Each structure stands twice: as C-alpha cells, then as structure tokens.
Amino acid sequence: MRWNDIDQMTCSLARTLSVIGDRWTMLILRDAFLGVRRFEDFERDLQMPRHRLSERLRKLVAQKVLARVQYQLRPRRFEYRLTEKGIDLYPVIVSMLNWGDRWMAGADGPPVELIHRTCGKKIAPAFKCPECDEPIRAREMTARPGPALRKRGAAALGRLGARQPSAIDAPAAKRHAR
Numbered sequence: 628m629r630w631n632d633i634d635q636m637t638c639s640l641a642r643t644l645s646v647i648g649d650r651w652t653m654l655i656l657r658d659a660f661l662g663v664r665r666f667e668d669f670e671r672d673l674q675m676p677r678h679r680l681s682e683r684l685r686k687l688v689a690q691k692v693l694a695r696v697q698y699q700l701r702p703r704r705f706e707y708r709l710t711e712k713g714i715d716l717y718p719v720i721v722s723m724l725n726w727g728d729r730w731m732a733g734a735d736g737p738p739v740e741l742i743h744r745t746c747g748k749k750i751a752p753a754f755k756c757p758e759c760d761e762p763i764r765a766r767e768m769t770a771r772p773g774p775a776l777r778k779r780g781a782a783a784l785g786r787l788g789a790r791q792p793s794a795i796d797a798p799a800a801k802r803h804a805r
Contacts, residue, residue, distance in 0.1 A: 637775050646690045647716065651675055652683050653723070659693065659713065660720055664706035692716070721752050 628636070634645035647653060654673055663669055670680055684707055687693040692713040695705050721741065728737040740749050754763045761767075 637779060646686070646692065647719075649683075651679060652687065653720075655680070655683055655687065656692075656713070656716060657720060659707065659709050660717060664708060666705075666707075669707075687713070718752070722754070725751060 633641045633648075636642065647656065651673070654675075655669060658669055658672055663672060666680065666684070669675075669684070670677060673680065684693065684695075688695050688707070690712075691710055693707040694710050696708055698704055698706050724739065724741075732738070741752070742748065743750050755761065756763055
C-alpha cells in the first residue's frame with residue numbers, strides 16, 4: 628500500500644496518520660494549541676518553507692481540523708482556528724508532550740508546563756480507565772475487533788481475530804498468573 632492510500636485502510640490509526648502523520652503538521656497543531664493563528668506567525672515560529680506551510684494548512688482546513696477565518700477585509704487576511712475536530716486532538720498532543728518530557732527533555736527540564744486555568748495548578752494529565760479509574764498501561768491492555776472489522780468478516784480480522792499474547796502482554800500475564 629502506498630502512503631497516499633493509507634486513509635483507505637480499515638484502521639483508525641492509519642486514517643488519523645493520513646491527516647496528522649507528519650512532523651510539520653504536528654508542529655502546526657502544537658502552535659495552534661499555543662494560540663498561533665496567522666500564516667506569518669506559523670511561518671516565523673516554525674521557520675518552514677512557505678509552500679510547505681501552505682500545503683499543510685490547506686490539508687488541515689480540507690480535513691476540517693482547522694477553519695480558515697477572515698479577520699480583515701482590506702486587504703483580505705485570514706487566520707486559522709482549531710475546529711472541534713482539531714480541539715479533539717489535544718490529548719494526542721499532550722500525550723506526545725508528556726512522552727517528550729519524560730524521554731527527550733534536556734538537562735534544563737521540560738520546555739512547557741501545562742496549567743489548569745480553573746485552579747491555576749501545574750498538571751500532568753493522567754490516562755485512566757473511565758470505569759475503574761485505574762491508570763491505563765500498555766501491558767494491561769488488549770485489543771479486539773471492533774464493528775468495522777467484524778463487519779468485514781474473518782479474513783479482515785488478521786492478527787486480532789486469533790490474537791496471541793504479544794511481548795507487551797507477557798509481563799502482565801506473568802503478574803496475573805501469580
């Protein structure tokens with residue numbers, strides 16, 4: 628399969644990557660969450676070629692992640708605002724930020740802190756199960772076919788159809804066997 632066709636896969640991750648799966652797009656989204664709205668400000672902050680920035684912004688607008696909104700009549704000027712679909716990417720950005728803070732921050736520490744506006748406190752968002760409130764950890768998770776794969780039948784189920792525990796599952800399985 629070619630990269631340009633990845634949005635045709637029956638896989639939510641692949642389809643998501645077809646929209647936000649390159650480094651420039653993720654940096655544009657980071658800046659949008661930090662309040663950047665205008666082309667010139669994206670260009671100045673990211674120092675990326677104009678044609679590439681235009682291309683990425685066009686795609687994000689076409690995918691309804693950003694909205695292009697006119698803010699001046701003469702001359703006509705536009706800014707880019709996160710849509711509801713774009714705002715729903717916040718947990719993705721924050722997860723990547725948390726990973727980067729843990730594994731990639733330099734000796735000076737994390738470059739950005741997240742502050743909850745309501746209480747004014749610095750936070751590290753938690754990834755928790757909505758049912759039992761336990762932290763979600765990769766070794767304690769499993770995947771099963773969802774409606775889209777079940778609808779396509781057994782041949783489409785692939786590895787999820789007759790799933791064997793993976794290397795990630797092994798430590799969890801040992802813990803539960805004790």
